[in-house]
Amino acid sequence: xxxxxxxxxxxxxxxxxxxxxxxxxxxxxxxxxxxxxxxxxxxxxxxxxxxxxxxxxxxxxxxxxxxxxxxxxxxxxxxxxxxxxxxxxxxxxxxxxxxxxxxxxxxxxxxxxxxxxxxxxxxxxxxxxxxxx
Amino acid sequence: xxxxxxxxxxxxxxxxxxxxxxxxxxxxxxxxxxxxxxxxxxxxxxxxxxxxxxxxxxxxxxxxxxxxxxxxxxxxxxxxxxxxxxxxxxxxxxxxxxxxxxxxxxxxxxxxxxxxxxxxxxxxxxxxxxxxxxxxxxxxxxxxxxxxxxxxxxxxxxxxxxxxxxxxxxxxxxxxxxxxxxxxxxxxxxxxxxxxxxxxxxxxxxxxxxxxxxxxxxxxxxxxxxxxxxxxxxxxxxxxxxxxxxxxxxxxxxxxxxxxxxxxxxxxxxxxxxxxxxxxxxxxxxxxxxxxxxxxxxxxxxxxxxxxxxxxxxxxxxxxxxxxxxxxxxxxxxxxxxxxxxxxxxxxxxxxxxxxxxxxxxxxxxxxxxxxxxxxxxxxxxxxxxxxxxxxxxxxxxxxxxxxxxxxxxxxxxxxxxxxxxxxxxxxxxxxxxxxxxxxxxxxxxxxxxxxxxxxxxxxxxxxxxxxxxxxxxxxxxxxxxxxxxxx
Numbered sequence: 360x361x362x363x364x365x366x367x368x369x370x371x372x373x374x375x376x377x378x379x380x381x382x383x384x385x386x387x388x389x390x391x392x393x394x395x396x397x398x399x400x401x402x403x404x405x406x407x408x409x410x411x412x413x414x415x416x417x418x419x420x421x422x423x424x425x426x427x428x429x430x431x432x433x434x435x436x437x438x439x440x441x442x443x444x445x446x447x448x449x450x451x452x453x454x455x456x457x458x459x460x461x462x463x464x465x466x467x468x469x470x471x472x473x474x475x476x477x478x479x480x481x482x483x484x485x486x487x488x489x490x491x492x
Numbered sequence: 493x494x495x496x497x498x499x500x501x502x503x504x505x506x507x508x509x510x511x512x513x514x515x516x517x518x519x520x521x522x523x524x525x526x527x528x529x530x531x532x533x534x535x536x537x538x539x540x541x542x543x544x545x546x547x548x549x550x551x552x553x554x555x556x557x558x559x560x561x562x563x564x565x566x567x568x569x570x571x572x573x574x575x576x577x578x579x580x581x582x583x584x585x586x587x588x589x590x591x592x593x594x595x596x597x598x599x600x601x602x603x604x605x606x607x608x609x610x611x612x613x614x615x616x617x618x619x620x621x622x623x624x625x626x627x628x629x630x631x632x633x634x635x636x637x638x639x640x641x642x643x644x645x646x647x648x649x650x651x652x653x654x655x656x657x658x659x660x661x662x663x664x665x666x667x668x669x670x671x672x673x674x675x676x677x678x679x680x681x682x683x684x685x686x687x688x689x690x691x692x693x694x695x696x697x698x699x700x701x702x703x704x705x706x707x708x709x710x711x712x713x714x715x716x717x718x719x720x721x722x723x724x725x726x727x728x729x730x731x732x733x734x735x736x737x738x739x740x741x742x743x744x745x746x747x748x749x750x751x752x753x754x755x756x757x758x759x760x761x762x763x764x765x766x767x768x769x770x771x772x773x774x775x776x777x778x779x780x781x782x783x784x785x786x787x788x789x790x791x792x793x794x795x796x797x798x799x800x801x802x803x804x805x806x807x808x809x810x811x812x813x814x815x816x817x818x819x820x821x822x823x824x825x826x827x828x829x830x831x832x833x834x835x836x837x838x839x840x841x842x843x844x845x846x847x848x849x850x851x852x853x854x855x856x857x858x859x860x861x862x863x864x865x866x867x868x869x870x871x872x873x874x875x876x877x878x879x880x881x882x883x884x885x886x887x888x889x890x891x892x893x894x895x896x897x898x899x900x901x902x903x904x905x906x907x908x909x910x911x912x913x914x915x916x917x918x919x920x921x922x923x924x925x926x927x928x929x930x931x932x933x934x935x936x937x938x939x940x941x942x943x944x945x946x947x948x949x950x951x952x953x954x955x956x957x958x959x960x961x962x963x964x965x966x967x968x969x970x971x972x973x974x975x976x977x978x979x980x
Contacts, residue, residue, distance in 0.1 A: 368744055370727065372795060373649040373830075375529060382504060382534040384542030385885060385911035389533075402704040421892060434729035435703040439744060441728065446888045446912050454891035457803060460850055460866025461613045462891050465800040466745050482912060489892055490899045492916050 361408035369469040370441045377443035394445030395479050397426040400436045409473045416474040419451045419467050425477045501944050502531045503927025506829035506937035507650045514947055528651035542909050544922035567919045568967030570902040574878035577602035580867050581884030583831035586932025587840050589957035594844040596965045597853050604851045605867040606837035614804035615827045616848050622811050627824040628938045634663035638786035640723045643796015644828045647731035659722045669720045708771050711738050711778040743770040745801040751809045758816045784820045794828040829937035836935035871897045880904045887912035923957045924950035
């Protein structure tokens with residue numbers, strides 16, 4: 360049965376594509392494409408009834424953001440989603456520093472729902488929507 | 493005219509590979525040899541359209557081009573008039589610029605923090621608590637026969653780490669496992685070919701089955717073989733895990749638990765449970781056998797430990813495990829530092845102020861208390877009233893709530909490229925790229941300082957981070973003395 364929403368744990372981290380993108384420049388297409396995406400477990404995608412490259416809405420207690428869902432190519436990681444470091448990931452990441460200065464970039468509870476009709480914001484649009492600049 | 497420059501140090505990640513060969517044609521880098529994908533991307537796109545070309549100052553809501561003099565005066569005014577400014581970034585510039593940064597932070601009484609605060613800050617806290625048995629990457633290259641990557645994926649973040657320092661390098665006493673790996677790849681490619689042939693025979697192709705469960709495999713027999721072994725422990729199967737001899741998929745947030753269990757087994761205690769963090773205890777016993785029986789082992793750890801639940805406690809227990817292992821064999825542990833000079837930022841900050849990061853100069857002397865004096869906490873408490881960001885992009889990499897306060901106050905950015913922080917900035921300085929257009933010093937992840945080369949000229953009129961910071965510091969001193977004279 361296809362579910363409307365899925366509860367998952369959000370991890371953020373590095374990917375080689377994001378690394379190449381950030382070195383080429385934060386305004387490049389490479390950076391946009393490698394950071395405005397979200398790796399998902401193939402089984403979880405099946406549960407939501409979505410295909411590779413479908414847009415999804417990821418929501419945490421800090422906000423929500425539209426991203427492109429990509430099937431994780433290596434093995435299973437049910438209940439986990441992985442967003443490469445970047446402004447899109449940090450729009451929803453936990454800011455809790457647990458008293459030692461480092462925010463919890465890994466392990467934020469999140470909800471994923473299909474959003475095939477919602478567009479992914481560009482860097483400028485995202486910054487404007489968040490900070491009005 | 494084309495010239496070749498040898499032994500260039502790559503200014504991208506903490507590996508600081510110093511064997512890069514660049515071909516320069518007519519003053520422009522045309523070819524990169526020996527580098528990884530990120531290295532090539534940096535050396536070949538240094539001149540692209542996303543480069544900041546002139547200093548910018550925000551006037552009536554828009555960034556407008558101005559001269560360096562005007563921008564420096566504006567930046568100095570902001571810093572001199574601020575009560576509690578933040579001076580953040582520093583990890584992607586040279587030690588020479590970082591040194592000026594410490595002086596400037598002391599002069600303006602601000603909070604000096606580097607990017608370690610959002611990555612390996614917890615590791616530093618642990619090292620201060622329990623110490624660290626460590627070594628240089630050279631020793632690992634020549635001697636390590638067991639390499640464990642825990643919560644890190646060098647294939648993605650430090651692409652040449654395996655080939656230069658660990659499993660795939662030809663050391664003096666330990667050989668490279670590259671051939672073994674290539675044989676494995678060839679074998680699996682052959683298998684895939686056969687499968688695809690089979691599929692073509694059958695008209696109705698079955699879709700590939702979706703694996704829905706995480707299964708930790710039994711350790712392979714090769715784990716007890718002679719020669720280098722590679723083990724990866726992570727919450728998901730990473731690129732590095734695919735090349736490893738053995739991969740353990742730990743349940744998210746349970747690294748601490750797993751490591752404690754391994755510590756108990758190293759001390760020959762028996763565990764009363766069947767599995768820990770999703771890993772059967774009998775497999776752990778075999779893993780511990782491999783650890784105890786190796787000649788020289790090393791654990792590299794990354795954000796998987798420092799950014800997930802437990803943070804510095806995860807690193808505490810990892811270092812304690814190394815201490816236990818050192819009673820039975822030889823083991824070392826190293827953090828996988830991200831930016832090329834984040835280790836330098838900690839080192840410079842330590843030798844100048846006594847503390848590696850999150851240093852607060854507001855009382856006139858350095859104070860260090862991560863959680864209070866760390867930049868994300870200062871921003872979340874909305875205490876700062878200005879910020880200077882050098883060679884970093886907190887608007888992309890800080891949680892949104894922290895960035896909200898950062899942009900609510902005057903924001904000065906020094907960066908070669910236009911990034912999210914520069915887009916939101918009030919004063920933006922273009923800078924020469926350290927390691928390409930400016931020579932300097934950087935510290936590798938194992939605390940070995942290496943020289944960075946200047947291989948091409950910076951765009952005309954573009955200053956380096958060090959020059960910009962020195963001029964801001966000079967201007968701040970002028971403004972402050974004027975203010976004192978006025979007050980007198």
